[in-house]
Amino acid sequence: MATYKRVVLASRPQGHVVPQNFRLEEVPVPALKEGELLVRNHYLSLDPYMRMRMEDVKSYAAPQAIGDTMVGGTVGEVVESKNPKFAAGDKVRGMFGWSEMGVSQGGGLVRLDTTDVPLSAYLGAVGMPGMTAWYGLTQINQPKEGETVVVSAASGAVGSVVGQLAKLRGCRAVGIAGGKEKCDYVVNELGFDACVDYKAGNLKENLAQATPDGIDGLFENVGGEIFDACLARMNPFGRVALCGMIAGYDGDPMPVYNMRYLLTMRLTLRGFIVSEHMDLWPQGLKELRELVAGGKLKFRESVAQGLEAAPEAFIGMLKGKNFGKQLVKLI
């Protein structure tokens, strides 16, 4: 009997995520019913939001149930179809989770055109992370030409797109990333105007040097100290897109001390989840797809090999060990 592998949530993390929170299972490939199709996933996307799903707390999504397949976006190929809308060989994006295969009735599946955009990009710059960047920047930061946009986790799947889109809109784009290698990449490869290495010390001073005219749009992925440093540089009527607070996902206390700037600088801050704004995806994805196909939007991937490697890759990503979009290659 044919089988495939999947990773389920074995237990909820007590603080930091550990490999024992996951369990690899081998399960039989089910026989398809009428209307169903079977997908062989080629890539799994690993994203910070998954960390929050592992907790049993009030959040924007129901927590991941113990014993269920870990949630996640995937791209792959239809291998068998009893659904008239899909044929074997179709490339599709779905939410099959940490799993080598998936069965679907077609709902929520998106057929992908890989003639000029690689399959994996549909999990990154032309997928949810790219749309997250596009939405936060265009709908919340709303930067005008000449303004300064700062983004934390700048070499990551979201941050890298934020800065490049800001540059294309005539802004000064400043990144914050951990380590010289990431910062060099952000400036030299992605074309940001500057990148501050938060691991180098002197975050406040270096950020001030990189933002001589202050910050008009802040795209926040990290929280904690980095967020505090940015708040103190905000210009009047600045806009903060609150996309993630990865620094606090493991339950570490993450006090913010500079809240007063939200008042004194009359800032607008908005937290958002891109999946709640599906009406804008066609518009955003069209721009992102054209930019990637035209070579004007660059991205980088960290690819772990095999589903077995997913837990370790995920834990590493939460610590900032990845460089660019974190994927798991499943085939």
Place this chain on the structure above:
Amino acid sequence: MATYKRVVLASRPQGHVVPQNFRLEEVPVPALKEGELLVRNHYLSLDPYMRMRMEDVKSYAAPQAIGDTMVGGTVGEVVESKNPKFAAGDKVRGMFGWSEMGVSQGGGLVRLDTTDVPLSAYLGAVGMPGMTAWYGLTQINQPKEGETVVVSAASGAVGSVVGQLAKLRGCRAVGIAGGKEKCDYVVNELGFDACVDYKAGNLKENLAQATPDGIDGLFENVGGEIFDACLARMNPFGRVALCGMIAGYDGDPMPVYNMRYLLTMRLTLRGFIVSEHMDLWPQGLKELRELVAGGKLKFRESVAQGLEAAPEAFIGMLKGKNFGKQLVKLI
């Protein structure tokens, strides 16, 4: 030679404000030039924003200069006029500061109708505090009928109006105030649905009981622990009007730990200064004036007697010792 008294900033506070930060001066009443008018101030308004002006830090307004008259709103009567637009006897609101008299060329002065609204109310419910409440509630909180609005410093000049306007819009209005007497007043006199005494302990539990359906609109005047407790009760897509952070004005560290709710609940937070939205004052003041004249908007005043008492009254207000709008009667 006729003289009048004024209070100037003698030194900047090192932490808490002390009486020595102020100096009472007696100065000659100047002779009027053509186009000028002389006002005898009847009431001086004391407001938390003045605390920030005493600091020499980046904020929305230039800091108060050492040796200058303390900034402040006043209402009074024109006693002499060489300006064709004003006559002796006119009641006016101006920004003459902590001063018994003031000379003006008429710019920024507003003539007041005291037939059905008392003069002092133009410094409170029908003045800047009332407009602050109106703006934050209607433009930022934007509560719908049946939603829950929470306001801190609920018995104060701003908070009392926020809750009453929310009730008039069909909302559940919940206050937070310090002490049983203030809370009783907020519920029994102002008609809020509930009021949480933050000095009684169990802030989190009591706030949860008072907001069984969570919080949709938060009008924040205090910051710190109270803000944290409210953040944890916010409903998805809630709106936070950030009006003041009085808990931190003396430079006490005021960490906020619950920032994550801004993300997980997809909240919108906006800091604001009502004087930057003068275009809406006519609309707001019209509503506030009609409500006060019709007895539908109640307010309470703490009145200190004489300019000499202003520093002590101001210091007391920063500690929450006032009950309702803090005024100084100058005549």
